[in-house]
Amino acid sequence: MKNKIKNILRISVLALGVVSVGGCSSDFLDVNNTPNNPLTVPPSSLMTTLAYDASFASSNDLGRITSILMQYQAGINNQVLTYDTYNIRGASNDQWKFELYAGLLINAQKMIDNTQSTSPVYAGIAKIYKAYGFSILTDLWGDIPYSQALRGDNNVFQPRLDSQKDIYLGNTGSQIQSLFDLVKEGMADLDKTSVLKPGADDVVYAGDVKKWKRLGNTLLLKFAIQISRVQPDRAKDEITKVLASADGYVNDNALDFQVVYGSVAGAQNPLYAFNIVNRPDDQMLSQRFRDTLQLYKDPRISKFFTSPTGQFVSFNNGATGAAPASATRSRYGVYLTGVSGEAPIKLVTNFQRAFILAEASLSLGTAGDTQKLFEEGIRASMLKSGISATDVDAYFKANPDVVTLKGTNSQKINQILTQKWIANVGNGLEAFNDWRRWGFPRLDKALNANGGDDANIPVRLPYPSLEQQSNPNVPTPGPKTFERVWWDVD
Numbered sequence: 001m002k003n004k005i006k007n008i009l010r011i012s013v014l015a016l017g018v019v020s021v022g023g024c025s026s027d028f029l030d031v032n033n034t035p036n037n038p039l040t041v042p043p044s045s046l047m048t049t050l051a052y053d054a055s056f057a058s059s060n061d062l063g064r065i066t067s068i069l070m071q072y073q074a075g076i077n078n079q080v081l082t083y084d085t086y087n088i089r090g091a092s093n094d095q096w097k098f099e100l101y102a103g104l105l106i107n108a109q110k111m112i113d114n115t116q117s118t119s120p121v122y123a124g125i126a127k128i129y130k131a132y133g134f135s136i137l138t139d140l141w142g143d144i145p146y147s148q149a150l151r152g153d154n155n156v157f158q159p160r161l162d163s164q165k166d167i168y169l170g171n172t173g174s175q176i177q178s179l180f181d182l183v184k185e186g187m188a189d190l191d192k193t194s195v196l197k198p199g200a201d202d203v204v205y206a207g208d209v210k211k212w213k214r215l216g217n218t219l220l221l222k223f224a225i226q227i228s229r230v231q232p233d234r235a236k237d238e239i240t241k242v243l244a245s246a247d248g249y250v251n252d253n254a255l256d257f258q259v260v261y262g263s264v265a266g267a268q269n270p271l272y273a274f275n276i277v278n279r280p281d282d283q284m285l286s287q288r289f290r291d292t293l294q295l296y297k298d299p300r301i302s303k304f305f306t307s308p309t310g311q312f313v314s315f316n317n318g319a320t321g322a323a324p325a326s327a328t329r330s331r332y333g334v335y336l337t338g339v340s341g342e343a344p345i346k347l348v349t350n351f352q353r354a355f356i357l358a359e360a361s362l363s364l365g366t367a368g369d370t371q372k373l374f375e376e377g378i379r380a381s382m383l384k385s386g387i388s389a390t391d392v393d394a395y396f397k398a399n400p401d402v403v404t405l406k407g408t409n410s411q412k413i414n415q416i417l418t419q420k421w422i423a424n425v426g427n428g429l430e431a432f433n434d435w436r437r438w439g440f441p442r443l444d445k446a447l448n449a450n451g452g453d454d455a456n457i458p459v460r461l462p463y464p465s466l467e468q469q470s471n472p473n474v475p476t477p478g479p480k481t482f483e484r485v486w487w488d489v490d
Contacts, residue, residue, distance in 0.1 A: 043122040044201040046111040050129045051203045053104035055259035055345035057136065058429055059270045062095050064283070066428030069457055070421065070435060071288040071443055073332075074315040076323045080282045085318050086458055086481070087451030093464040096137070101149065104133040109150040116189075119196040121209060124189025128216050131182045132347070135223065138167045139433050140461045142485040145471070147176045158471045164486040168227050169234065179223050180238060187216040187247070203260055213247040215257050218353050221249060225356045228364060229437055229489045236364040239357075243367055250353050253384045258344035268341020271426060275332045276341070284323070285330035287314040288443070293422065296402050299395060303335040303385040304425050318446030335385045336426040346427060351380035355420040362412055371405050374416055378403060381423035414440045436488045453480035460485055 067073050068083040075084030079091065108130040115122035137144045146167050148159035162176050170178030177185075190209045198207040205211040220242050228235035242249055250256060261269035268277070275283065285305045290312050293301040305312060312330045315323050323329070337343050354377035361368040375396070382392045396403050405412040417440040424431045435443065436459050449455045458481035468476045484490075 040114055041107075041110060043111055043115050043119060043196060044198070046107050046114075047122065047125070047198050047201040048203055049107055050104065050111070050126065051259045053099070053107055054129055054132060054347060056270055057095065057099040057104055057133070058347060058427065059345045060095065060099060060274075062092065062099075062136070062140065063270075063426075063428050064274070065091060065461070066432040067426070068283070068317070068428075070428050070431040071286045071317055071446075072425050072428065072431070073283040073289075074286045074317045074319070075283050076315065077282045078279065080279075082451065085446055085449045085451050086455065088458060088481070089451075089462045090465050092461055093466045096141075096464040096467055100133055100137055101145075105130060106150055108133065115194075115196070119194040120189040120192040121194040121197050124186040124192075125198065125202070125212055127182055127186030127189065128212065128219065131179050131186070131219060131223075134167065134182075135179060135219075135226075136429060138164050139226065139429070139485070141463060142460060142479065145473070147174070158473060160473050168223065168487070169231070180220060183216050183219050183223075187213050190216075204257060210247070211255055214249050214251075214255055215348065217242045217245055217247055217249040218257070218348055221353060221356050221360075222348065225360060226433060226437070227487045228360065230487050232364055235360070236366055239360050239364065239366045243357075250348065250350050253350045253380055256346060256350055256384075257348040258346045260344045261338070261342055263338065263340035263342040269337065269343055269345055271332055271345070272337035272341035272343070276337060280331065281326050283331075285312060285314040287316040289425070290314040290330070292418075292441075296422075297395075297399060298422065299387050299391060300335075300382060300385045300422065303333055303387070305330040305333045316447060318448045320448055332426070349380070349384070349423075351377045351384065351423045352420070352430065354380055355416055355423070358416050359413060362409055362416070370412070374405055374419070375403055377416075377423065378419050381419075413438055414442075417441060436484070437490060439490045452482065454482045456482060458482070459488060 061079075064080060065083050065088055068075050068080060069086070073080075075081040082088075083091070108126040111126035112123045112130070115126070134144075134146060138146070142164045143161040144164075144167070145159035146162040148156050148162075151159065162171075162174070166174060166176045166178075168179055170176055170181060190212055200206065205215075220238055224235040224238040224242075261267060261272075265277075290301070290305075292298075293304075294312070301312060307313070307330055309328050313324050313328045314330060335343065354373050357366070357368050358370050358373035358377060360366040361370045361373060379392055379396075382395070383389065387395075405415055417434050417438055420434060421431050421441050424434075435441070443457060445455070445457050452458045460479060460481055460483065462481055463474050463476075463478040468474045468478065
């Protein structure tokens, strides 16, 4: 495990090197082709790397920014303190460039290029990873390099920005494949005959193609609900097709798309490494999240956060007073970090799927019992966090007002998305997406907010300055942090 994770950056840098020499002569490549620095990375190596690329990109700084904005945590020191008052401009250069484009995405593309003709099962999985990576980028930034990205070997070094609408829906005239079709193409590859197939190198599903198909369909549900307020008919159609698919979807916690980590130094998950090892004094439990969990008498709080003093000690977002003493602070707990860093990073989950279908049945009229799906989401989250089935049943019996949908459709959507927000702790990206679509849960802006472009909770990330400097297609200045992306109509 330790060696696998330590090799991630080496392989990502190698993939970047392959792109950067794309315009060089063949003689140069022959001279510099050495056994210790291969130009073609084995799919088994890339397979493992993709999992850690995806989990790291979602749980590192992009996860911290969005988790602060969504008030799971409050910033106390260093960069995280600035995020707490919405000073996020210039914060994501490395995440855009190295973690996503020169990490997850280029590695996915190289695996597609290397395996499409002989081992398409690998290529199909890589397309699912690629769609997931591009969805992170477009959901945070809107219009991004997409159809012309990852083509440095074809001398496309300054790719155009495709509109978010075209990225989600496709545009045949502009040769833009939709995220939906990219996933479906990947799922189709999984049925093809392959010389090589993943096994132990697949740290997510151990090469189980049926589980990858379930994940593909669940990504389609995620993409559909993302565009549901601006494209309700397309969203309903995509969800209806998934519900009718023989391939199924993630409907059990054991099928979650999550990436395992280890407990030895250098192999621990990013949430543990940042919050417990490297920067234990930078952030702590948000008072706002604590208040919600305590209002609902939610037993998950003891799994989500620590309580060194026997109490959950929190801090208000944007507060300027002295933070509680370090030894007393509530930080991420065992559900998110494990005892020693071994907890998996959770990317797409069964509880997320249940809440998506609950929302869709209510807002789009898709099949399914909204109340049952809502309860299913809460139960799946509680069980996954480590609450026993007996205690979950007791909670439902004692708290009918929390677990029963009531009121107008808008009020019910608020209940669904508030519970989804609670369940998504540690995955700020997903919570940020949901909050922007509906404005639920209702979040007051941080105290003393002085960042962003209007001192309100940002609804998008500003383009990274390095990308603005290197690619003239990226607007300078770009959209303001209060300008909504295409699918965000709230």
